[in-house]
Amino acid sequence: xxxxxxxxxxxxxxxxxxxxxxxxxxxxxxxxxxxxxxxxxxxxxxxxxxxxxxxxxxxxxxxxxxxxxxxxxxxxxxxxxxxxxxxxxxxxxxxxxxxxxxxxxxxxxxxxxxxxxxxxxxxxxxxxxxxxxxxxxxxxxxxxxxxxxx
Amino acid sequence: xxxxxxxxxxxxxxxxxxxxxxxxxxxxxxxxxxxxxxxxxxxxxxxxxxxxxxxxxxxxxxxxxxxxxxxxxxxxxxxxxxxxxxxxxxxxxxxxxxxxxxxxxxxxxxxxxxxxxxxxxxxxxxxxxxxxxxxxxxxxxxxxxxxxxx
Numbered sequence: 001x002x003x004x005x006x007x008x009x010x011x012x013x014x015x016x017x018x019x020x021x022x023x024x025x026x027x028x029x030x031x032x033x034x035x036x037x038x039x040x041x042x043x044x045x046x047x048x049x050x051x052x053x054x055x056x057x058x059x060x061x062x063x064x065x066x067x068x069x070x071x072x073x074x075x076x077x078x079x080x081x082x083x084x085x086x087x088x089x090x091x092x093x094x095x096x097x098x099x100x101x102x103x104x105x106x107x108x109x110x111x112x113x114x115x116x117x118x119x120x121x122x123x124x125x126x127x128x129x130x131x132x133x134x135x136x137x138x139x140x141x142x143x144x145x146x147x148x149x150x
Numbered sequence: 151x152x153x154x155x156x157x158x159x160x161x162x163x164x165x166x167x168x169x170x171x172x173x174x175x176x177x178x179x180x181x182x183x184x185x186x187x188x189x190x191x192x193x194x195x196x197x198x199x200x201x202x203x204x205x206x207x208x209x210x211x212x213x214x215x216x217x218x219x220x221x222x223x224x225x226x227x228x229x230x231x232x233x234x235x236x237x238x239x240x241x242x243x244x245x246x247x248x249x250x251x252x253x254x255x256x257x258x259x260x261x262x263x264x265x266x267x268x269x270x271x272x273x274x275x276x277x278x279x280x281x282x283x284x285x286x287x288x289x290x291x292x293x294x295x296x297x298x299x300x
Contacts, residue, residue, distance in 0.1 A: 015296035079232025095284030104288035134245030138254035146165035
């Protein structure tokens, strides 16, 4: 966790991105490090956890972080928590929480609230159409013998 | 939306990834296209929406998709919905929904449920420690004159 917090601290020092860091650990060794790179890379998805997960996946040559632990300097936002579920590590540890992040003017807490609203009530409006056409693609996927489940 | 669904269909055809596509539209023009690339890139974060958002941010040279619309062949999973909130587009349109995705054996619906559980009750255990050390970094961020808010 000290390494994750150090990455967050370095980011503040260098102005490279938001005050967040994350590391992925396997068998007691850090296999990937991520610092927030949103502003420096012009990439709204480049949160520390996402950067670390992508790096760890590359190191392992796998889209699953089996048996890995992820240490985050702050409780993962919904995007990062979603990424963690898709990566399926063993455990997650975090230091600051979403309310601490809100005090530092980060939207994590707001986004957690938005996710539970109906589509019509969200700050970013969401509308559904062409469902039938899209469901057909899922049926083709289920029938395909080329599919790799993940 | 037809373009997003076509990307999903192409992915099933070519075996390049899950059956999902997304496009980002600005002023009536598609500025970025994303297909799911999880298995082909060994990247659990490479959902169609994330790929499209990263591409659009690169095209615009900005970490904000101001005035853009995002069309997704399926309702965004929590990771992608989080990414959408961070990218702050104007509107989101989707075709299939999370329950359709669940029938095609994708975890979206499960992850939405998990996000609302307490840390102790989640399928991936989450534990907090070293909060004080991490909160200090947020204080340094707030005091920094090099910070770029996002």
